[in-house]
Amino acid sequence: MAEIHSERVKEKDIDTVMGVDIDFTGDLTFSDPLMIKGRFSGEINATGVLYVEKDAHIEADIKARQVQVRGEIIGDILAEEYVQLFSTAKVTGDIVAPKVKMENGCFFSGKCHMTGRE
Numbered sequence: 806m807a808e809i810h811s812e813r814v815k816e817k818d819i820d821t822v823m824g825v826d827i828d829f830t831g832d833l834t835f836s837d838p839l840m841i842k843g844r845f846s847g848e849i850n851a852t853g854v855l856y857v858e859k860d861a862h863i864e865a866d867i868k869a870r871q872v873q874v875r876g877e878i879i880g881d882i883l884a885e886e887y888v889q890l891f892s893t894a895k896v897t898g899d900i901v902a903p904k905v906k907m908e909n910g911c912f913f914s915g916k917c918h919m920t921g922r923e
Contacts, residue, residue, distance in 0.1 A: 844862045863877065872888045884902035
């Protein structure tokens, strides 16, 4: 099983970053890690890792390998390996993943199904 790492990823280590001034609507597909710092609405279907930063606001159903959330997501999350909600995270929607880690202080409203397998 994949380990859940709590170490903060650095923006300079990510090839693609959607900055705080970006407001994007549509379908997003990617395989390399992606960091969202702005606003996104639509659908995310990825084989890579998604990082949702503190001021990000996402309204989308998400499928990704790993999802690390510090900002807000309204929509369902399906992860192949794990979902991690940091203390600043706010998620309204269902989560399905082999592993889920929620820090104290995060907000989660929905159903959580941990499959226990990758």
